[in-house]
Amino acid sequence: MDQRDVRAAWERFVERGALASELRSPVANSWQRSRSHQVAIDRTTAPIVAEAELFRQRAKHVALRHAARRALENSRTFLSDAQSIMILTDPSGLIIDTEGDARVIDAGRAVHLEHGGRWSEADIGTNAIGAAMAEARPVQIHGAEHFCAEVQRWTCAAVPVCDPVDGEVLGIVDISGPATTFNPHSLALAVCVGQQVESVLARAIKEDHERLLQHYLAKRAIWASDESLLIDRRGTILHGSELARKAIRDNLRGDGHDPPTRILKRLDFAEWPAKLKELIPGVSVDLVAHDDTGIGAVIVLHARRRLAGPDRGLQKQDQPDNRRMSSGPRTAPPQGLRFCEEPAVKRPPCADSAPRRLRHAPSPATSFVVADPAVQAVVRRVEVAAARQMPILIRGETGTGKEQLARHAHAASGRQGAFVPVNCAALPDSLIEAELFGYAEGAFTGARRGGAPGLVQEADGGTLFLDEIGDMPVALQAVLLRLIDDWTVRPVGGARRRVDIFLVSATNAGLEDAVAQGRFRSDLLYRLNTLEVTLPRLRDRTDFESIVRHLIDGIDPGCEIAAPTMAALAARSWPGNIRELRNILARIALSSGDGPGSSVIADLIGQAPQPRSGSLQDMQLASILAVHAETAGNVSETARRLGVSRNTVYRALGQTAAR
Ligand SMILES: Nc1ncnc2c1ncn2[C@@H]1O[C@H](COP(=O)(O)OP(=O)(O)OP(=O)(O)O)[C@@H](O)[C@H]1O
Secondary structure, eight states, X not given: OOHHHHHHHHHHHHHHOOOOTTSOHHHHHHHHHHHHTTOOTTOOSOOBOOHHHHHHHHHHTHHHHHHHHHHHHHTHHHHHXXXXXXXXXXXXXXXXXXXXXXXXXXXXXXXXXXXXXXXXHHHHSSOHHHHHHHHTSOEEEEGGGSSSGGGGGEEEEEEEEEOTTTXXXXXXXXXXXXXXXXXXXXXXXXXXXXXXXXXXXXXXXXXXXXXXXXXXXXHGGGGTTSEEEEEETTSOEEEEOHHHHHHHHHXXXXXXXXXXXXXXXXXXXXXXXHHHHHHSTTEEEEEEEETTEEEEEEEEEOHHHHHHOOOHHHHHHHOOOGGGOBOOOOSOOOGGGOOOOOOOOOOOOOSSHHHHHTTSOSOGGGGSOOOSHHHHHHHHHHHHHHHTTOOEEEEOSTTSSHHHHHHHHHHHHTOOSOEEEEEGGGOOHHHHHHHHHOBOTTSSTTOOTTOBOHHHHHTTTSEEEEETGGGSOHHHHHHHHHHHHHOEEOOBTSOOEEOOOEEEEEESSOHHHHHHTTSSOHHHHHHHOSEEEEOOOGGGOSOHHHHHHHHHHHHOTTOOOOHHHHHXXXXXXXXXXXXXXXXXXXXXXXXXXXXXXXXXXXXHHHHSOOOOSTTHHHHHHHHHHHHHHHTTTOHHHHHHHHTOOHHHHHHHHHHHHHO
């Protein structure tokens, strides 16, 4: 239907309630809902909340905002080119963040498409935000498809952002612009951004779980004679004795299919102790926070202590006082939980065909530079092997783009399943099997209800990316070999099942040495490297300037790199390769207001070690150790400052420990 037909259909609908059969179903459904909400078609603006309420809601959805920030910022260039804006709303359709073309942001104010505006269907009739909320799936609404006449000047595409654990809608990502800027791909972009946000959220949940477990383990001795339960901010029980679980189940009531503890998710964190004490008499609650945000709690049933008499320590623990909230451990998290996978995200079915096609459509090739002929040859070989699903081994120094290339291989393979990266260097022996191959319900304490599929099964139908393969423990290499032999997995405590996996591995270490020293099985190496490619070091690439421009575009499109700066950059040795370059460029962008000749920029460029000699490794090691000490042992911060991966830092620490 073209816009004229849609307008005619809209007129018939508002006059007589007649629905044209050619209307797209999300539009027809939304018109009907708008009518049942009794929305007047001459409503000119969405309702807008007071500043204080906006502030409150922003604080409440800080995790969502944080997860969306990078994606919103990265879309800035596209949005300006497309004269559009990107909007983040909370689950009620309240706009909490916007990014994009300043003129469009200005124009949006006329209809309250701005911070504080509320865009549910009940508020302002059919629009993409409201329809995506109501249908719990991606929806694009264009021009006359809007319910209120004034809003028909707009075009918008929206996608719900769902909780990666329970699938609950947390908010909406929307791309809007004047109707003249209609672009059918906006919905696809919104879907990609939504997926990015969900991935960031999933990673954040995982990190919070690490912190909670560390907190729990550190203090476990205190509760040794009590029944205790570790629970995260969303009400998921991470660990706990059977008795404590039962006490929670018996005393808390969930709604519908929700686990009983989900009730806590809807409460303000500071209300937890009072609520829990009201529901379960005699408990104490130890709240855990990180960066001033509540991430979970340890609930303790002091069965034996209460029998023995009142306990002062218990009363102290009971205080629902934010000042007492532990800020969580600042030390490095336990390695076992540091996977870098992109967890499978529960996503509602797509409304239109575009996003479905687009699962792999935003080819990674478009997001990385391959102007260097050697890299072009590598990419071509990878594409051919990927199309035939041949195992690929990618070699290259840290930060040369191995993961990026692996993602490209996944896209080129055309596989519909997920791309699941596994960092073998970060896998602890104790948890590795369960994390990789999954576990059955009840396999061990803290095992999730229904078990967990494991990373290999998550990659079923997709791609398993084994990063830092050289660091995989020998015992596990045998299990991996078996997987490659018969493509079956057996979850811990469960039954064997078949999987269909495309295997891509990467290493920045000399695997031959590892084979010679018996740390890596040669038979496994030959199964992994049906195609073997090596990515060149950044300093050996001929497309340095293109990479700089590409990276700076993603960081701050307005930032110009002056010729002398470019020349100085090109002269550096770049031990951290493209990752290090990106890091330095981000800092240059920050100081660009100081002018290209500024001493800050000169310092940044001159700062890194320059030698190309054999002592490079030692120098790298020395700088890692220096920054590691400077950051009081914070591995992530060290990696960030130096522009290297955390594995590089861990490896350096391991090397010094071994010396
Ligand atoms: N050809 C390229 N063009 C632009 N950016 C790139 C390119 N290759 C990699 N990058 C960027 O460089 C950074 C490092 O890439 P990636 O993580 O793929 O490297 P890696 O070799 O896997 O690193 P490590 O061995 O440390 O895990 C990423 O931000 C990535 O987006």
